[in-house]
Amino acid sequence: MTKDLTHGSPAKLIIFFTIPLLIGNIFQQFYSMADTLIVGRTLGVNSLAAVGCTGGISFLILGFAQGVTAGLSIITAQRFGAEDNDGVRRSFTTSIVISAFITIILTAVSVPLTHTILHWLDTPAEIEEQAYQYIVVILVGIFASILFNLLSNIIRALGDSRTPLYFLIIACVINIGLDFLCILSFHMGVAGAGYATVLAQLISCVCCFAFIAKKLPILHLHRQDWKITRQDLTSHMRIAFPMGFQSSIIAMGTLILQTALNGLGATAVASYTAASKVDQLAVMGLMSFGMTMATFTAQNYGAGKISRIRKGVKQCLLISIILSVVMTFVNIVFGKYLVRLFVGNTENVINLAQVYLIINSSCYFILAVLFVIRYTLQGLGKSFVPTFAGIMELVMRTVAALVLVAPFGFAGASASNPLAWIGSAVPLCIAYVHTMRRMPKEDCPPQTTPEGISAP
Numbered sequence: 001m002t003k004d005l006t007h008g009s010p011a012k013l014i015i016f017f018t019i020p021l022l023i024g025n026i027f028q029q030f031y032s033m034a035d036t037l038i039v040g041r042t043l044g045v046n047s048l049a050a051v052g053c054t055g056g057i058s059f060l061i062l063g064f065a066q067g068v069t070a071g072l073s074i075i076t077a078q079r080f081g082a083e084d085n086d087g088v089r090r091s092f093t094t095s096i097v098i099s100a101f102i103t104i105i106l107t108a109v110s111v112p113l114t115h116t117i118l119h120w121l122d123t124p125a126e127i128e129e130q131a132y133q134y135i136v137v138i139l140v141g142i143f144a145s146i147l148f149n150l151l152s153n154i155i156r157a158l159g160d161s162r163t164p165l166y167f168l169i170i171a172c173v174i175n176i177g178l179d180f181l182c183i184l185s186f187h188m189g190v191a192g193a194g195y196a197t198v199l200a201q202l203i204s205c206v207c208c209f210a211f212i213a214k215k216l217p218i219l220h221l222h223r224q225d226w227k228i229t230r231q232d233l234t235s236h237m238r239i240a241f242p243m244g245f246q247s248s249i250i251a252m253g254t255l256i257l258q259t260a261l262n263g264l265g266a267t268a269v270a271s272y273t274a275a276s277k278v279d280q281l282a283v284m285g286l287m288s289f290g291m292t293m294a295t296f297t298a299q300n301y302g303a304g305k306i307s308r309i310r311k312g313v314k315q316c317l318l319i320s321i322i323l324s325v326v327m328t329f330v331n332i333v334f335g336k337y338l339v340r341l342f343v344g345n346t347e348n349v350i351n352l353a354q355v356y357l358i359i360n361s362s363c364y365f366i367l368a369v370l371f372v373i374r375y376t377l378q379g380l381g382k383s384f385v386p387t388f389a390g391i392m393e394l395v396m397r398t399v400a401a402l403v404l405v406a407p408f409g410f411a412g413a414s415a416s417n418p419l420a421w422i423g424s425a426v427p428l429c430i431a432y433v434h435t436m437r438r439m440p441k442e443d444c445p446p447q448t449t450p451e452g453i454s455a456p
Contacts, residue, residue: 017159098236257401295379359418
C-alpha cells in the first residue's frame with residue numbers, strides 16, 4: 001500500500017495524509033504519557049518526577065536516532081517520487097546499515113554514562129535512583145525504538161501514513177497493559193514502566209516486518225540491493241546526520257533547562273513534567289502537518305514538481321495557523337483538568353502547571369510556522385539551516401536557564417519554549433524564502449540520481 005502525493009489537490013492530500021499521522025502521533029504521545037501517567041498515579045509524585053527528569057536524556061539520545069531515521073526516509077521518499085524502485089530498495093538497505101551502526105554506538109556510549117549524566121543534571125537526591133532505574137532500561141532497549149522508527153518512517157515515505165498508526169495503537173494498548181502488570185502485579189517500580197515500553201516497541205517492529213513482507217513488494221530486498229556504494233552512504237548521511245544532530249542540539253538546551261529546573265525542587269519538576277505532557281499532546285496536530293510536508297515535499301521534489309511544493313506550503317501554513325489558534329484556546333481553558341490526570345488534586349503542582357500552559361499555548365502560532373517550514377526544507381534535502389535553527393533553540397533555552405529561572409523561577413523556565421521557537425523560526429523562514437527563489441519557476445524532470453535529490 002503506497003500513496004503518490006505528486007498528483008491531486010495539495011490541500012486535500014496534505015489533510016488526508018495528516019489525519020492518520022496525527023492520530024498516530026497522539027497515540028505515540030499516549031505511548032510515552034502512559035509511563036508518566038501510570039507511574040504518577042500508582043507510585044506517587046516523586047516517581048513521576050523521576051520519570052519526568054529523564055525526558056531530556058531520552059530526547060538527547062533517542063531524539064538523535066529518531067532524527068536520523070526520519071532523514072534517511074527523506075531519500076526514500078524522493079526516489080519513490082521519481083519512480084525509481086531500485087533506488088527505493090537501495091535506500092532501504094542503506095538506511096538499515098546506518099541505523100544498525102548508530103544503534104551499536106549509542107547503546108555502548110549511553111548505558112555506562114547514565115549515572116554520570118544524572119549527576120551532571122543535578123538530579124534531586126530523592127529521585128535520582130528511580131530515574132536511573134527507568135532510563136537505563138530505555139537505553140538498553142534503544143534498538144527497539146530505532147528499528148520501529150526506521151520501519152515506520154520508510155512506510156510513510158511511500159505515502160502510507162495509516163499503517164504505522166495501526167501499529168502505534170497496538171503498541172500503546174500493549175504498553176498500558178504491561179505498565180499495570182509490571183508495576184502493580186510484579187512490583188517492579190519505575191523500571192517496570194521501562195520494560196513495558198521496550199516490549200511494546202518490539203511487538204510493533206514485528207508488525208512492521210510482517211506488513212512489509214505481505215503488502216510492500218517494493219521493499220522486498222534482493223542480494224543486489226545490498227551492494228551499497230559510498231555515494232549511497234554519503235547521500236543519506238548528508239541529510240540524516242544533520243537532522244539527528246538537530247534533535248540532539250535542541251535536546252542539549254532541554255538538558256540545560258532541566259538542570260535549572262531541578263534546582264527548583266521535585267514539585268517544580270513534577271509540574272513541568274505533567275504540563276509538558278499536556279503541551280506535547282496539544283501540538284501534535286501542528287507537528288503532524290509539518291511531518292506531512294516532509295513527505296509531500298520530498299516526493300514532489302523527486303518528481304520535479306516545484307510549483308506543487310510552493311502551493312502545498314501556502315495551504316499547509318494556513319491550516320496549521322488556524323489549528324494553532326484553536327489549540328491555544330483549548331489548552332488554556334481545559335489544560336489544567338488534563339494535568340489532574342497525572343497528579344490528582346495536588347493543587348500546588350496544578351497551579352504551576354497552569355502557568356506553563358498559559359505561557360506556551362500563547363505562542364503556538366509561531367510553532368505552527370516553524371514546523372511547516374522546517375520539515376519542508378528537510379524534504380528538499382536542505383540540512384544546514386534546520387541544524388542552525390536547532391542551535392538557536394539551544395541558545396534560547398540556555399538563556400532561559402541561566403538568565404530567567406533565577407529571577408522569575410518556574411515562569412522563567414516555562415518561557416524557554418516560546419523563546420526557542422522564535423529563535424528557530426526566524427532563520428528557517430529566511431532560508432525558505434531564499435531557497436524557493438533559487439528553485440526553478442517551472443517544473444522540471446524527475447530527479448533520479450543521488451546528486452540530484454539530496455542537495456544539502
